[in-house]
Amino acid sequence: YQWPNPQYEALERMLFEGTDNNDKATSILTNSCARRVSNGSPVAAEWLRLSYHDSSTKNITDGTGGLDASIYYELSRQENIGTGMGNSMNDFSASSNKYVSRSDLIALGVVWGVASCAGPVIPFRTGRTDATVAGRFGAPQPQEILDLAIQRFSLQGFNQTEMIGLVACGHTLGGVNNIDFPSIVQVPGPTLFNREFDGTDAFDNAVVLQYLNGTTKNPLVTISNTLFQSDLRIFQSDNNATMNLLANPSVYSATCGSLLERMINTVPSTVQLSDAIELIPFKVTRALLTVENSQFVLDVVIRVAITGEDTPASGRAITIFWCDAYGANAGCAGGVAGTSTTASPTPFNDVLVSPVGQAQGISFVEYEFFLPIDVEKSVSNFWFELFTDGVAATQDNGGAGFAVQDGLIFIPQQGSASGSSQVTFDVIVGVRSQNTPTSATMNVFDNTFTGTPSTPFSATVQLQPATNAAIGPAFAPYTLYGGTFTTPSSTAGLPTVDIAVQVDGANHTLDFIRPRSAQDTFPTHSLSSVSTTTVSSVPTSAA
Numbered sequence: 001y002q003w004p005n006p007q008y009e010a011l012e013r014m015l016f017e018g019t020d021n022n023d024k025a026t027s028i029l030t031n032s033c034a035r036r037v038s039n040g041s042p043v044a045a046e047w048l049r050l051s052y053h054d055s056s057t058k059n060i061t062d063g064t065g066g067l068d069a070s071i072y073y074e075l076s077r078q079e080n081i082g083t084g085m086g087n088s089m090n091d092f093s094a095s096s097n098k099y100v101s102r103s104d105l106i107a108l109g110v111v112w113g114v115a116s117c118a119g120p121v122i123p124f125r126t127g128r129t130d131a132t133v134a135g136r137f138g139a140p141q142p143q144e145i146l147d148l149a150i151q152r153f154s155l156q157g158f159n160q161t162e163m164i165g166l167v168a169c170g171h172t173l174g175g176v177n178n179i180d181f182p183s184i185v186q187v188p189g190p191t192l193f194n195r196e197f198d199g200t201d202a203f204d205n206a207v208v209l210q211y212l213n214g215t216t217k218n219p220l221v222t223i224s225n226t227l228f229q230s231d232l233r234i235f236q237s238d239n240n241a242t243m244n245l246l247a248n249p250s251v252y253s254a255t256c257g258s259l260l261e262r263m264i265n266t267v268p269s270t271v272q273l274s275d276a277i278e279l280i281p282f283k284v285t286r287a288l289l290t291v292e293n294s295q296f297v298l299d300v301v302i303r304v305a306i307t308g309e310d311t312p313a314s315g316r317a318i319t320i321f322w323c324d325a326y327g328a329n330a331g332c333a334g335g336v337a338g339t340s341t342t343a344s345p346t347p348f349n350d351v352l353v354s355p356v357g358q359a360q361g362i363s364f365v366e367y368e369f370f371l372p373i374d375v376e377k378s379v380s381n382f383w384f385e386l387f388t389d390g391v392a393a394t395q396d397n398g399g400a401g402f403a404v405q406d407g408l409i410f411i412p413q414q415g416s417a418s419g420s421s422q423v424t425f426d427v428i429v430g431v432r433s434q435n436t437p438t439s440a441t442m443n444v445f446d447n448t449f450t451g452t453p454s455t456p457f458s459a460t461v462q463l464q465p466a467t468n469a470a471i472g473p474a475f476a477p478y479t480l481y482g483g484t485f486t487t488p489s490s491t492a493g494l495p496t497v498d499i500a501v502q503v504d505g506a507n508h509t510l511d512f513i514r515p516r517s518a519q520d521t522f523p524t525h526s527l528s529s530v531s532t533t534t535v536s537s538v539p540t541s542a543a
């Protein structure tokens with residue numbers, strides 16, 4: 001990983017913070033293996049079942065199907081009955097975007113959910129692409145005979161032993177709901193009731209042990225109508241050989257970790273998954289050169305991961321260094337750099353930790369620099385020294401430094417958003433030129449949905465000189481351009497935009513920008529105190 005890589009950064013944030021691009025805490029619903037208030041089912045169980053049913057459309061003979069979010073178009077099928085399905089779809093409906101697919105979110109649900117219930121931490125690879133139509137039928141049902149179940153799993157890429165393992169790994173969380181399967185769980189009346197497979201919330205092998213010692217309450221084993229005893233048929237189908245192996249807790253954990261990993265990586269053969277996403281220990285989460293409250297600023301936010309024995313903020317401080325882009329000291333000529341130091345984390349540390357981060361003992365501390373920058377000199381590049389217990393370590397993005405491009409800047413404060421079901425956005429950027437751009441376009445993308453899933457909203461908007469915005473004569477190098485668009489009510493109104501401007505023979509781009517939302521406010525920040533210093537070397541891209 002090297003900065004900037006907005007896709008990796010967004011997915012890494014999802015995995016370890018559980019927070020989406022709009023700061024929604026997507027994974028928080030399953031924290032501590034929580035149950036859903038509405039029906040009492042563990043959220044992790046609902047997310048796990050959703051992902052299995054999505055992946056069960058895989059056909060290994062022709063490579064089609066797999067975990068591709070086609071489940072959202074298959075929920076009316078008998079094989080996908082269950083209140084948990086629609087609940088889970090709602091949980092994830094507002095968190096997908098250009099870089100985090102709906103199907104990557106479904107896979108993340110398994111990784112978060114299993115970790116939140118003290119199960120194994122499953123590596124998370126990404127790059128799943130979303131189907132726009134239903135896939136083939138394929139999810140097994142309790143009334144089906146053993147041979148059909150074996151056939152179904154084999155078409156999905158799992159042999160009989162693996163089938164037994166997958167069912168034993170899935171049916172440790174949650175249970176069977178009376179309203180979904182009234183002929184299996186006969187608790188009448190309006191009360192929602194979830195009859196658990198093993199009576200424990202944890203992702204553990206109690207489901208196996210209770211089955212083997214004859215105390216199981218698993219309704220798919222104990223139901224008197226033998227037609228619905230699918231777990232019994234499957235568990236005993238190799239004379240309990242696999243179940244006996246899974247009676248060892250570490251074998252169970254390792255087997256489930258690898259089977260569930262294979263399950264979420266069951267994707268259409270056209271999809272190429274990435275390497276597993278890893279923690280970025282020192283992460284620049286914002287580097288926004290902008291005009292805010294009539295001040296040209298470089299707003300830099302750094303997230304430091306704390307692992308192991310470190311205590312948060314003990315003797316920790318961060319110094320930032322930067323080079324001017326123009327003037328006598330451009331590129332830190334003469335060794336002259338701007339600098340600022342902070343030892344104070346942001347006062348309201350709102351960086352959450354996902355169940356995966358929690359399982360790995362990770363916490364985060366965040367620092368922000370709000371640097372006043374001379375608009376004439378601007379910034380070309382920055383880097384850091386991180387002090388931990390008095391020991392300094394250079395953080396220079398693998399030697400390249402963190403390059404700032406000032407030819408095209410995003411100015412959130414000048415933009416606006418209004419409306420609730422259909423949201424109209426006005427996006428304002430500054431172009432560092434007085435000449436008219438040969439082209440200036442904005443591509444809009446919104447992959448969120450409300451209710452039933454819609455195809456993503458996308459639009460291309462030509463930017464125009466922004467007559468409705470003004471930053472004042474002090475920022476003369478910049479000319480303002482803007483564009484407006486309205487998201488349809490089928491989305492949650494959470495788009496990102498990409499901007500491309502061609503001017504003076506150069507191309508400038510901004511990628512994956514979140515436009516100003518109606519909630520965004522711009523309180524007066526206290527500016528970081530800055531000075532100049534002498535540096536002996538400068539990361540390469542600034543030299």
Ligand code: HEM
Pocket residue numbers: 041042044045046048049052081082083084140141142143149166167169170171173174175176177178180181194230234
């Ligand atoms: C022959 C194979 C399978 C059959 C017949 C089957 C059947 C069922 C049924 C009838 C339910 C109750 C659903 C509800 O009431 O909403 C259920 C729940 C569940 N299944 Fe399966 N299942 C099978 C395989 C799997 C696999 C392979 C997994 C995952 C690896 C899995 C994970 C789950 C989970 C987590 C629940 C609990 C859902 C909740 O509490 O909301 N199942 N299963």
